[in-house]
Amino acid sequence: VAEEQQDHAQRTRRCGAVIAELFARLDWPALGAAYCEGVAHDFFDEERRERLLEVGLQLADDLAGALPADGPRRSLYLGAAVAELVPILVERLVLEREVLWFTLPGPERDELERALRAVGSSFELDLPLPDPRALVEVPPRPCDHLWMVSVLTDPDAFPALHDELYERVGTPQATGLGDLAEERTRASALIDALLANAAPPCVLSTTDEELILLRPRTRQRGLIISESQVRHSSALMEDAIGLHRLVSLA
Numbered sequence: 001v002a003e004e005q006q007d008h009a010q011r012t013r014r015c016g017a018v019i020a021e022l023f024a025r026l027d028w029p030a031l032g033a034a035y036c037e038g039v040a041h042d043f044f045d046e047e048r049r050e051r052l053l054e055v056g057l058q059l060a061d062d063l064a065g066a067l068p069a070d071g072p073r074r075s076l077y078l079g080a081a082v083a084e085l086v087p088i089l090v091e092r093l094v095l096e097r098e099v100l101w102f103t104l105p106g107p108e109r110d111e112l113e114r115a116l117r118a119v120g121s122s123f124e125l126d127l128p129l130p131d132p133r134a135l136v137e138v139p140p141r142p143c144d145h146l147w148m149v150s151v152l153t154d155p156d157a158f159p160a161l162h163d164e165l166y167e168r169v170g171t172p173q174a175t176g177l178g179d180l181a182e183e184r185t186r187a188s189a190l191i192d193a194l195l196a197n198a199a200p201p202c203v204l205s206t207t208d209e210e211l212i213l214l215r216p217r218t219r220q221r222g223l224i225i226s227e228s229q230v231r232h233s234s235a236l237m238e239d240a241i242g243l244h245r246l247v248s249l250a
């Protein structure tokens with residue numbers, strides 16, 4: 001037990017060093033430009049970077065307690081970006097789990113990948129990298145953690161769902177864009193591709209808005225969501241994230 005505690009402490013220290021190096025090497029003004037229009041060089045100011053770290057560590061801590069002990073030890077992050085770097089790295093480096101990661105191509109994904117490759121090579125570690133393929137094209141693999149946070153409310157990929165799920169239709173905050181029926185079909189296909197990787201009992205980390213679309217799709221697969229009462233406010237979108245359990249109906 002003492003040896004395992006020592007190993008864990010060593011892995012935690014190394015993970016801390018990797019995260020610190022990554023935060024030092026990321027091109028924050030370039031990432032800021034991916035998050036807001038106009039002048040973005042100080043979007044990721046010190047306060048916001050600290051929040052990324054704080055919320056990420058809290059989520060990682062709760063995840064460590066929620067993950068099943070005897071599952072396949074593999075997580076799938078869908079639509080993960082800068083806000084998920086900390087939980088992804090804790091899962092890989094401290095909990096020694098495999099991490100699959102899918103997100104859309106673009107400048108943010110390029111910058112995260114560049115920095116992760118650079119830091120991985122300094123530390124001689126294979127750090128998780130976003131998969132260049134679309135999730136729907138990839139054969140499913142058993143995962144005991146599925147993560148989908150603020151993807152189906154993405155104003156770029158799902159503008160009509162964004163308006164609908166945030167109850168913004170007809171308000172000044174609405175995008176007023178997109179075709180709701182087409183987006184619902186595309187969202188269902190994405191959810192099905194995600195759930196095809198579920199190895200129940202597993203953890204399902206998602207927002208309250210996305211739960212509304214996930215529930216009927218899980219039931220169709222003979223799964224139910226056992227909802228956690230605890231919520232985290234996500235670091236950037238400030239959406240409510242729950243770490244729920246996905247279990248077989250039978």
Ligand SMILES: C[S@@+](CC[C@H](N)C(=O)[O-])C[C@H]1O[C@@H](n2cnc3c(N)ncnc32)[C@H](O)[C@@H]1O
Nearest residue numbers: 079080081083102103104149150151154157236
């Ligand atoms: C609003 S951002 C949220 C980013 C991050 N999850 C967070 O909570 O800060 C939406 C994310 O969903 C991703 N996304 C949208 N559609 C996707 C798809 N079909 N496959 C993978 N990622 C997708 C985008 O690339 C983007 O990173």
